[in-house]
Each structure stands twice: as structure tokens, then as C-alpha cells.
Amino acid sequence: MAIQHFFLLGEPATATRAIEIDSNLDFDGLKHLVASYFAIVNPSGIGFQSQENALQEVSDVSSVEGPVAISIDGHAVRDVPGPKGLPYIGNFLEIYPDHLGNHQRLFERYGPVIKTITMGRTVYQTNDPDIATIAFAESDFFTKKLTEDHPLYALRTPAAGIFLGDTDTEEWRIAHKFLPPALGPKAVRHYAPTMQKTIEDAIKVFDELDEQGESWNAYQYMLKLGSQAVGKLTLGINFNHFASPDAPLHEMTLLIAELLSLNKKVTSKGNWYSNLPFGDPQRLKEVKRRIEEMVEESIQAAARGGVEDLPLQDAALKAANMVDYAIRATDNKGEKLPKSSLVWALIVATAAGFTTTSSLLSWLLYGLVTYPGMQERLLQELVDNDFDEEALLTSDYTDRLVFQDKYIKEMQRKHNPSFQPGRTAKTDLILPGGYKMPKDSVIIPALHHIHNNPQIWSDPAKFDPDRWDTEEVKNRPKGSYLPFAVGSRMCIGFNFALQEVKVFLPKLIYRYKFTQEGDTAVEYDPMFQLIRPNNLYLRAERRVKWPPKSKATTSNASS
Numbered sequence: 125m126a127i128q129h130f131f132l133l134g135e136p137a138t139a140t141r142a143i144e145i146d147s148n149l150d151f152d153g154l155k156h157l158v159a160s161y162f163a164i165v166n167p168s169g170i171g172f173q174s175q176e177n178a179l180q181e182v183s184d185v186s187s188v189e190g191p192v193a194i195s196i197d198g199h200a201v202r203d204v205p206g207p208k209g210l211p212y213i214g215n216f217l218e219i220y221p222d223h224l225g226n227h228q229r230l231f232e233r234y235g236p237v238i239k240t241i242t243m244g245r246t247v248y249q250t251n252d253p254d255i256a257t258i259a260f261a262e263s264d265f266f267t268k269k270l271t272e273d274h275p276l277y278a279l280r281t282p283a284a285g286i287f288l289g290d291t292d293t294e295e296w297r298i299a300h301k302f303l304p305p306a307l308g309p310k311a312v313r314h315y316a317p318t319m320q321k322t323i324e325d326a327i328k329v330f331d332e333l334d335e336q337g338e339s340w341n342a343y344q345y346m347l348k349l350g351s352q353a354v355g356k357l358t359l360g361i362n363f364n365h366f367a368s369p370d371a372p373l374h375e376m377t378l379l380i381a382e383l384l385s386l387n388k389k390v391t392s393k394g395n396w397y398s399n400l401p402f403g404d405p406q407r408l409k410e411v412k413r414r415i416e417e418m419v420e421e422s423i424q425a426a427a428r429g430g431v432e433d434l435p436l437q438d439a440a441l442k443a444a445n446m447v448d449y450a451i452r453a454t455d456n457k458g459e460k461l462p463k464s465s466l467v468w469a470l471i472v473a474t475a476a477g478f479t480t481t482s483s484l485l486s487w488l489l490y491g492l493v494t495y496p497g498m499q500e501r502l503l504q505e506l507v508d509n510d511f512d513e514e515a516l517l518t519s520d521y522t523d524r525l526v527f528q529d530k531y532i533k534e535m536q537r538k539h540n541p542s543f544q545p546g547r548t549a550k551t552d553l554i555l556p557g558g559y560k561m562p563k564d565s566v567i568i569p570a571l572h573h574i575h576n577n578p579q580i581w582s583d584p585a586k587f588d589p590d591r592w593d594t595e596e597v598k599n600r601p602k603g604s605y606l607p608f609a610v611g612s613r614m615c616i617g618f619n620f621a622l623q624e625v626k627v628f629l630p631k632l633i634y635r636y637k638f639t640q641e642g643d644t645a646v647e648y649d650p651m652f653q654l655i656r657p658n659n660l661y662l663r664a665e666r667r668v669k670w671p672p673k674s675k676a677t678t679s680n681a682s683s
């Protein structure tokens with residue numbers, strides 16, 4: 125057993141640590157051992173050197189006259205770079221309003237990990253898939269914990285367990301045991317008829333708008349549609365958004381939309397602001413209270429129906445909605461989701477569900493009028509698959525729409541609604557590349573910038589659904605496409621979201637030809653928790669004719 129002294133290259137050689145090296149250890153084992161002493165997240169990047177000579181064998185490392193310097197991926201350890209800020213506001217003006225474009229510029233200038241400070245809030249971001257994967261894995265190094273620097277800090281609600289709570293809590297464990305089964309692939313399939321009914325109701329309104337020759341704001345109507353679908357799923361409430369073209373948004377939709385926008389305003393201005401007893405911070409508290417009240421009412425209404433208890437999986441397949449599920453679902457110890465978790469878990473599932481899907485739906489419509497040939501190819505695929513107004517949109521049917529699947533994937537690569545899931549460092553640590561992150565600091569795997577990283581995606585700015593057939597994309601590095609995040613805090617509603625858009629899109633595309641009203645550049649809302657288009661106005665005209673089946677399909681059918 126030899127003892128060697130080590131220090132991190134880039135740190136003073138006086139900060140050494142003595143480590144005992146077992147003579148049976150191999151080189152990888154030595155890297156792991158040293159990594160554990162210095163909280164180096166990925167041991168494989170470790171290099172050892174003495175007097176600038178690389179040491180390649182365990183025997184060299186243990187016998188050389190110490191201390192031995194540790195490099196990471198060929199680098200000395202370093203602080204995460206970022207732009208110098210102004211007093212008080214930090215980098216605010218350098219980032220907003222176009223935070224996507226500006227972060228892209230900062231990644232190009234500073235490399236794969238950047239640090240910015242806005243209004244006193246320090247955030248690390250990465251566009252590197254490896255680092256994103258590390259951050260998303262709940263581990264000794266990272267967890268979801270809503271510290272003051274976390275983008276969801278102003279919304280944190282420990283009782284919700286999911287989304288707005290820390291991983292390391294009983295509330296998350298319980299909510300995470302009960303809720304995902306209700307949104308698993310099989311459970312979601314049984315909601316397909318409800319989804320189809322939702323879009324068929326909505327179509328009456330789009331028909332009326334067409335008859336009046338009116339164009340409409342894509343996000344506003346997709347918000348109606350997305351929240352109508354999710355409201356039925358989570359709370360069993362019909363929001364009646366399609367009673368007429370001007371039907372108002374349901375109070376729940378309005379409040380949740382306000383909650384998110386207030387949160388983005390409050391968090392982008394720093395913690396001093398969130399504590400003010402008036403203005404936006406005060407309104408944020410009022411909005412939360414009113415939402416709680418409304419969900420409690422829908423739980424009361426569902427509970428009065430009188431229902432039998434069922435094991436989780438059975439409840440998921442039989443429930444009329446998630447309130448119904450949450451009341452009946454019983455785990456193998458006979459326990460249920462406690463009342464204290466129920467209200468906020470349902471609020472969060474509702475909010476997470478409709479704000480995201482309505483943005484995705486809006487971008488999917490944006491793609492039809494922006495990217496040449498998409499609308500025609502999607503329509504052709506429907507015709508080739510014998511679609512008509514009566515078709516039943518089961519998941520077996522939508523699985524056959526291969527181009528639609530690639531279109532949705534590419535849309536989530538370029539225009540994913542969710543962009544800033546944050547994870548918190550559990551200890552002072554060293555990331556690949558040698559970047560130092562202090563305990564309790566927050567790193568955001570910047571989804572948009574990972575999805576547009578030119579080192580992973582060729583010509584990332586190009587919207588190209590066919591790239592999903594290429595070997596390059598099929599063999600892409602782990603962590604390079606994460607529209608729903610990954611790891612145990614990833615989205616639990618992704619099956620529902622994907623099924624929903626796969627049911628809605630065919631109905632819309634087969635019935636209408638979409639064109640954009642005016643040619644103003646479409647802007648995204650910079651002060652919203654999600655990326656959504658602000659000013660996309662569409663005209664949906666009833667189709668009167670459809671293309672014939674393509675030759676390949678007809679000849680396949682006759683052969």
C-alpha cells in the first residue's frame with residue numbers, strides 16, 4: 125500500500141490530499157478512487173501528471189515523487205466562464221429579451237458551460253449532452269432542489285411533491301409512486317376517445333371562424349384546446365372552451381397562465397423582489413390560494429360519486445380522470461395518495477400538462493405555415509393511410525403516421541416549449557472539462573441549446589424531419605435530445621402529450637389548409653416560463669379537395 129499526494133491542476137499545489145493506493149488497483153480504479161476524494165463527477169476524464177509528464181500507469185503514479193497533479197479532460201480546473209455583469213442587474217440586459225439567442229451567443233463565446241448572474245441570481249447552464257446527462261441523474265452530485273437560484277424557486281410548493289418540490293422529500297416519493305401509473309402508455313391509450321372528442325368539439329369553432337373569414341391567434345386557441353384536453357384528464361372538468369368562437373377561458377386556465385407568467389417576472393428580478401408584500405409577488409400568492417380552492421372543489425365533486433378502491437395499475441386503466449384515479453388508487457400496503465399531496469399534485473399536473481402542450485401545438489401549427497412542404501407531406505401521409513373525417517384515432521393508427529412522428533420530433537428539437545429544467549449541486553464538484561461548481565449552485569441543461577448544438581446536430585438551424593432517418597441522428601450521443609428531460613425527475617406526462625398532439629394534428633391537417641395571416645416575424649414570449657409564440661395569426665380554411673393517394677401506396681396495395 126503506497127501513499128501519494130494529489131492536487132487539482134489549477135489549484136495551489138499546497139492543497140494536496142494524501143491517498144492510499146492499494147497495489148492491486150488498476151488505472152481505472154485509481155481514477156475512481158481519486159475522483160471520490162475530489163468530487164470529480166466523471167473519473168474517466170482524469171489525467172495524472174508530475175512535472176508536466178503524463179503518468180499512465182498506477183505504478184508510475186504511486187512511485188513518482190509527489191505531489192501528483194490531476195487534470196480533467198486535459199484541462200486544469202477552472203471557474204465557469206461568463207460575461208462580466210453590471211452592478212445589481214448583473215447580466216440581465218445581456219440576456220433579455222432574446223434569452224434564447226443571447227445564450228446561444230454566450231455558448232459560442234465561452235464554451236459548453238456558462239455562468240450568468242441576473243438580478244442577484246447565479247445560474248450555470250450547459251449545452252453539452254454529457255454534462256446534461258450527469259445533471260439529470262439523481263446522484264451523489266446532483267438533485268432537483270429548489271434553492272434560491274433555481275428557476276422554479278418562486279413557485280416552490282413542497283406539498284405538490286412533483287415538479288415544484290425537491291427530490292429528497294417524502295412528498296416527492298409518494299407523489300412519484302402514485303401519479304406516473306396514471307399517465308403510463310396503456311393508461312394514456314384509454315384516453316384516446318376523450319382526446320378525439322375534444323378536437324371534434326373544437327372543430328366546430330374553427331369551422332365558424334373559417335365561415336367568418338377570420339384569422340386567429342394560434343397560441344390563444346391552442347391554449348383553449350390544450351387546457352380543455354388536460355382539464356378533462358386531470359380534474360375531470362369540461363372547461364367549455366369551444367362553446368363558441370369567443371368562449372372565455374376557464375378561470376383555472378387563466379389563473380395557471382397568470383401563475384406562470386408572474387413566476388417568470390418575479391424570479392427574473394431576484395429574491396428581494398419576491399418578498400415584496402404588494403404588486404406581482406402579492407398577486408402570485410393570491411393566485412395560488414384561489415387555484416387551491418378550485419381544485420379542492422373538484423376533488424369534493426369527484427369524491428361524492430362514491431367509487432371502489434383499486435390497485436394502482438387497474439385504477440389507471442379504469443379511472444375517468446386523474447382526480448378519480450387519485451381517490452381510488454391504492455398501493456400494495458393499502459395506502460393512498462394523502463389528501464395533503466393530492467391538491468397540489470393535481471394542480472401541478474394540470475399546469476405542467478396544458479401550458480406545455482398548448483405551446484407545442486402552436487409550434488406544430490407554426491411549422492405548417494413556415495417550413496415549406498410540411499403541410500403537404502403530412503396531409504399526403506393521412507391520405508395514404510386512408511384517413512377521413514370518420515377515422516378513429518387510436519394509438520395503433522397514429523403509430524402508422526411515421527412522417528408525423530418525425531415532424532413532431534423535429535419540432536421538439538427546434539421549438540421545444542420547455543427549456544430550463546434546473547438541477548442543484550449536492551457538493552462542491554468538478555464537471556467534465558474541469559469546470560468547478562459550488563455546492564447548492566444550480567445548473568440548467570439548456571434544452572434549446574443542446575438541441576441546437578452544432579457539434580451534435582448538422583445544420584441545426586435547418587428544420588428537417590428527415591434527419592431522424594439518418595444514422596447520425598439514430599446514433600446521436602446520449603443526452604442530445606431531451607424535450608421531456610430525463611432521469612427520475614423527467615416529465616411524467618410525455619405519453620399523454622405525444623398522444624394528444626398525434627390525435628389533434630391529423631384532424632386539423634385533414635380538414636383545413638393553414639396559412640399565416642400577414643408576414644410579421646413570429647416572436648416568442650421572453651418573459652414566460654415556456655417558449656411559446658406570441659403573435660402567430662393563422663387562417664384555417666376548410667379543404668374542398670385532397671390529393672390522390674401517392675403512387676407508391678397504390679402500387680403496394682395492388683401488389
Ligand code: HEM
Nearest residue numbers: 286287476477480481484542545608609613615616617621
Ligand atoms: C409538450 C409537452 C410537455 C413537455 C415539453 C414537458 C416537459 C417537461 C420537462 C422538461 C420536465 C422536467 C422539469 C424539471 O426538471 O424541472 C417535466 C416534468 C413534469 N411534467 Fe411535463 N412536459 C409536457 C407535458 C406534460 C403533461 C401533458 C403532463 C401531465 C398531464 C406533464 C406533467 C409533468 C410533471 C408532473 C412533471 C414533474 C415530474 C416530477 O417532478 O417528478 N407534462 N415536463
